[in-house]
Amino acid sequence: MTRLMHIGSVPIGGGSPVSVQSMTNTDTCDAEATLAQIRHLALLGCQVIRVSAYSLKAVEALRTITKESPLPVVADIHFDYRLAIGALEAGCAKVRVNPGNMGGEKGLTELSACLKAHKKPVRVGVNGGSLDKDLLEKYGLTGKALAESAMREVRLLETHGVEDIVISVKASDIRRTIDACEEIDRLCDYPQHIGITEAGTIETGRIKSAIGIGSLLLRGIGDTIRVSLSGDPSPEVTTAIDILRAVGLRKDYVEITSCPTCGRTGIDVESIAKKVREATKDINIPIHAAVMGCVVNGPGESKGADIGIAGGAPDSGVLFVNGESAGRVKGDLAGILIEGIFKIAYERGYKKQ
Ligand code: SF4
Structure with missing residues (x-):
């Protein structure tokens, strides 16, 4: 040292x-x-x-x-x-x-x-x-x-x-x-x-x-x-x-895993990930969120995150919280994830500056 x-x-x-x-x-x-x-x-x-x-x-x-x-x-x-x-x-x-x-x-x-x-x-x-x-x-x-x-x-x-x-x-x-x-x-x-x-x-x-x-x-x-x-x-x-x-030396933020998208992608992964990143950029609590485009690889990654979505048909998917399925969701997927991330952040002691 x-x-x-x-x-x-x-x-x-x-x-x-x-x-x-x-x-x-x-x-x-x-x-x-x-x-x-x-x-x-x-x-x-x-x-x-x-x-x-x-x-x-x-x-x-x-x-x-x-x-x-x-x-x-x-x-x-x-x-x-x-x-x-x-x-x-x-x-x-x-x-x-x-x-x-x-x-x-x-x-x-x-x-x-x-x-x-x-x-x-x-x-x-x-x-x-x-x-x-x-x-x-x-x-x-x-x-x-x-x-x-x-x-x-x-x-x-x-x-x-x-x-x-x-x-x-x-x-x-x-x-x-x-x-x-x-x-x-x-x-x-x-x-x-x-x-x-x-x-x-x-x-x-x-x-x-x-x-x-x-x-x-x-x-x-x-x-x-x-x-x-x-x-x-x-x-x-x-x-x-x-x-x-x-490199994992700073963890005081919302880390967003998002898939690269491919022919199976069912939702607009890029725009959801960007919206979530922007809306949560001031959260200084370690939280791992995942935005995955389909149900092939999506559930695996989402289960490893604090919160994640695995896309299905356009504007719908399965929400995972703490590794468990929280059911199907539809509509504003970015908004649903953002709300869920803030809920976790407040539970973990986040205080808005
Ligand atoms: S998670 Fe699904 S949509 Fe995303 S790259 Fe992998 S297979 Fe394609």
């Missing part, structure tokens, strides 16, 4: 739930625009937000941002340790740096002292673009090279007494990322922030991220995740949550 640490109020590692991160793409100097984006991402389910601190003016804006942000703020710093110190003093809950470019021994000593004084964690991030040249020559562009490079950075911090370290090793290549994260997992017990970097636009990036992040999570690797997509960060958050649900 990885070490437990905290990014503001969000626990990372030590068996804590895997948390969802994203990054703003507004100009950090525009505190209001950045805060508006953070609030929106928080509503979607983002738990930790990273913000680029690229100048003294941006660090100044972080004072306002950290004060009003509903999420702990991580400052992303490159090349200037004074910006990292400024971001920590401005209230950031963590900084993401590359210790090797923090101004040599002087910069690293001052930054380490600041991290320890504020008791805040630091993330060491290495990707294909920031690989040490000698490691690149020794191992080629491989996961091992990424992991070794990250561990060098980690050791730099350790020699300065810093212990709260989160590691991220990312590549845009899925295999390389998995190799690197597995190697880190073998070498140390620091929490890992995982993701596929520069995964692309939403169409392809979602799939690459789901495979890469999902594979790692299923291996028990990853304490916090970010889906990196070009453009609006909103889909990063929704995709991250979908990944956590798909």
